Amino acid sequence: MSMHHVEKITGVGDPQCFEGEAGKPRFKEGDRVRIKDRPDIFYTRCQMFTRGAIGEVAVVTHESVPPEDEAWENEQAPAEWFYIVRFRMQDLWGDYPSTYPNDTLQTEFSERWLEPA
Amino acid sequence: MAASIRQEIQQHIEQVGYLQPAVHQPVHAPFPDEISHDFYRALLRSDHDVGGQPDVPIPWQEKEEEQWELNTYVTCEVLAWRGVWNAEERRRRMNADLGQTQYLGHPYYGRWLISAARVMVDKQHATLNELIDKIDEVKARYESGA
Numbered sequence: 001m002s003m004h005h006v007e008k009i010t011g012v013g014d015p016q017c018f019e020g021e022a023g024k025p026r027f028k029e030g031d032r033v034r035i036k037d038r039p040d041i042f043y044t045r046c047q048m049f050t051r052g053a054i055g056e057v058a059v060v061t062h063e064s065v066p067p068e069d070e071a072w073e074n075e076q077a078p079a080e081w082f083y084i085v086r087f088r089m090q091d092l093w094g095d096y097p098s099t100y101p102n103d104t105l106q107t108e109f110s111e112r113w114l115e116p117a
Numbered sequence: 118m119a120a121s122i123r124q125e126i127q128q129h130i131e132q133v134g135y136l137q138p139a140v141h142q143p144v145h146a147p148f149p150d151e152i153s154h155d156f157y158r159a160l161l162r163s164d165h166d167v168g169g170q171p172d173v174p175i176p177w178q179e180k181e182e183e184q185w186e187l188n189t190y191v192t193c194e195v196l197a198w199r200g201v202w203n204a205e206e207r208r209r210r211m212n213a214d215l216g217q218t219q220y221l222g223h224p225y226y227g228r229w230l231i232s233a234a235r236v237m238v239d240k241q242h243a244t245l246n247e248l249i250d251k252i253d254e255v256k257a258r259y260e261s262g263a
Binding site: 001002003005006014040041042043044045047048049067070071072073075 | 165200208
C-alpha cells in the first residue's frame with residue numbers, strides 16, 4: 001500500500017475515501033443482474049458459484065478500487081461502484097432442497113462483474 | 118466404558134470422512150497438448166476464502182484466539198498502517214499466492230503469519246537471510262530453554 005494511500009485514508013476511512021470518484025452507478029436497487037464469467041487469473045473476489053447466475057441488486061453499497069487492482073497496491077486505479085446482490089439459493093446450487101424455496105444468499109461485487117439480466 | 122465407546126465412534130466417523138472419493142492424477146510438466154481448456158481453467162483457479170468450494174463436512178468448533186494468533190493479527194494490521202500492504206493484497210497473498218497445498222495445510226493464522234514474513238522479504242524490508250538467521254536464533258534459544 002502506497003504511503004500516499006495511507007495519507008488519503010487516514011482520518012477518513014477506506015472505502016469512504018473514494019466517495020464521489022466513480023460517477024453514476026450503472027445499476028439501482030431491485031435491478032436484475034447476471035454475474036459475468038470473466039477469465040480467472042491470479043486473483044478475484046468474484047465467487048465461482050455466482051458466475052452466470054441471475055440475482056437482484058439488494059444494496060448499492062460504496063465506491064472503491066476493484067479488488068483485482070487493489071490486490072497489487074494499485075490504489076490509484078479508477079474507483080467503481082460495489083453492489084450487494086441477492087440470489088435465490090436454488091439458483092446457485094443445483095441440488096438445493098425445494099423445501100426451502102425462500103432461502104437467499106447475498107454477496108458483493110464490483111460493477112465490472114455485473115451485466116443487466 | 119461408555120466414554121471410550123463414544124471416543125471410538127468419534128474416531129470412526131472421522132476416519133470415514135477420509136474415505137471421501139477423490140481423483141488424483143499424477144501430473145508433472147505435461148506436454149502443452151495434454152492440457153485441455155477445462156483443465157487449464159482448473160489450474161488457474163486460485164484459492165480464496167470467499168466460499169463455495171466442495172468439501173467434506175467439518176465440525177463446528179468454538180476456538181478462542183491464542184496469543185500468537187492475536188500477535189499475528191496485530192502485526193499484519195501494523196504492516197498496513199506503515200504502508201507495506203493493504204487488506205486486499207494481504208488476502209491475495211494469504212489466499213491465492215500460497216497455492217492449494219499451503220492454503221489448506223496451514224492453520225488460519227498460520228497463513229497470515231507466513232504471508233507477513235513473505236511480504237517483508239518480497240518488498241525488501243528484511244532480507245531472507247536476516248529472516249533465516251532470526252528464526253535460527255529464536256529456535257536455538259527456545260530449545261535451550263533460555
